[in-house]
Amino acid sequence: MTTNAPGAASPAVLRYTAFSADPAGGNPAGIVLDAAGLDDAAMLGIAAEVGYSESAFLTPAPDSASASASASASGQAGRAYDVRYFSPQAEVPFCGHATVAAAVALAEHGAGAGDFVFSTRAGTVPVTVTDADGAPRATLTSVEPHVDEVTAADLTEALASLDWPADDLDPALPPRIAYAGARHLILAAATRERLADLSYDFERLAALMRRLDLTTVQLVWREKDLTFHVRDPFPVGGVVEDPATGAAAAAFGAYARELGLVPAESELTLHQGADMGRPGVLTVNLRDGDAKVRVSGAAVRIEG
Template sequence: MTIDERAPEVLRYTAFSSDPAGGNPAGVVLDATGMSDDDMLAVAAELGYSESAFLTAPPEGSGAEGATHTVRYFSPRAEVPFCGHATVATAVALAERTGPGDMVFATRSGNVPVSVVEEDEVLRATLTSVVPHVEAVSDDDLAEALAALDWPAADLDPAFPPRISFAGARHLVLAATTRARLTDLAYDFARLESLMHRLDLTTVQLVWRESATVFHVRDPFPVGGVVEDPATGAAAAAFGAYARELGLVPEDALLTLHQGGDLGRPGVLTVSLRAGDPRVRVSGTAARIG
């Protein structure tokens, strides 16, 4: 199946930016009924975006009670359990057709509530992650990650211990001591991809802290067949869980993550943490491309 032949309508949106030239592009198929896994993968591969989202009605008795849609996410190479930027793009695409409001996406990682509001004539979507968790990374795996990135251990910020964090997908969080270290990203694609497959990682979340609540991030994504993801909502949720778990931010916090500027596609992700609620909320705008 190609996009131009038998596939349903494929929309193109960018997420975490109101400018089509910014943020992270995603393909969105609002009715993927009848599409096979191979069909979805073929569309995602032809688009070449880091992920595309495919919607169907949630089947009865699926364990997705309360869900308004089933959503599956495909990179150009494989299905991924959850994708934040494609979730935001999809929610805005739906809201443009039916109006702002609340919805629940049944994903492979669990049910993800999403709300869309209109602010100053701009639609803004907020997803609520599944319950996150944070785990240690072994010294050997950390050394392999640094070798693949060509980062000396001395370039890691000691205030941000390396961890693997999950909020729908697994991400290795590594913090750089300087913005220059984050800017200089030229890694061994095959070597990092091999490590990520072994650890079941979706991306590596590279972080530099500008201030108490402002961060700059980058996300290598070789397992998806993409050198770098321009704006990564799932990793933003995982980072929020990580930062709270390690006491790096308050339990109640509003964090701003800047991503994509190094690729010429600047985007802004807002991460909201609430005391007493382990889940993480990630917000952003979206815009249709073309």
């Protein structure tokens, strides 16, 4: 691990898991609370060394004017940080689980619970940390989301990469590309068994995702009206599967609302990671009249 300054000390890297109160569950993230002096190569090197699907690198906003501008733009006051996210192979514009983990890490390392404003490559993301009965929980508010069609040819290629017959899709949840800070292709399985059986062509799917500028493919199965099980292949990040994906959860919330699959005012529960042995729970809140999506979850430090 290196910094821009020769001979500078290596930065402290914290390890937290998000969307679980159990260190063995959820999605782990590396967290650097003060990344000042790190260049792109250094951040990528740290992310690769840590080896998690994402690591977050925070730098306090340079001045109070910047903090005020960020808070004003988001409609929520809070302590301001510039944040960048790296997988072991590349930078991504936004990562939900690393945002939740980073906010809880800030709260536990001197900042305390309350409001933060993260300035990301995708836009301004307000985050609130609460402490209920000693269990910290963070809620992020997405950037403005949108949902796009997926072409028949791209859908065919995605299904071929996954080795999914078209008949295994749930016709009630049509394929779309959804964005709430990063782009995700949403495909709905007709059965839980289809979702559980994940074995795909890593390079083929990665090539399609690069062409479509996708961060993950979100595979979904609807258990009941507001409860879903999800999995997220992440080959473009050098990871077969992401255990709990906050950015995809936000995108999915926008998708479900736009297609009228859930009421405009809803709380969705997404279960992810069970098939990997790292169960986690993501809560997605939709507010009528507010296009932005809120994603909440617990986070806890991984010792060692």
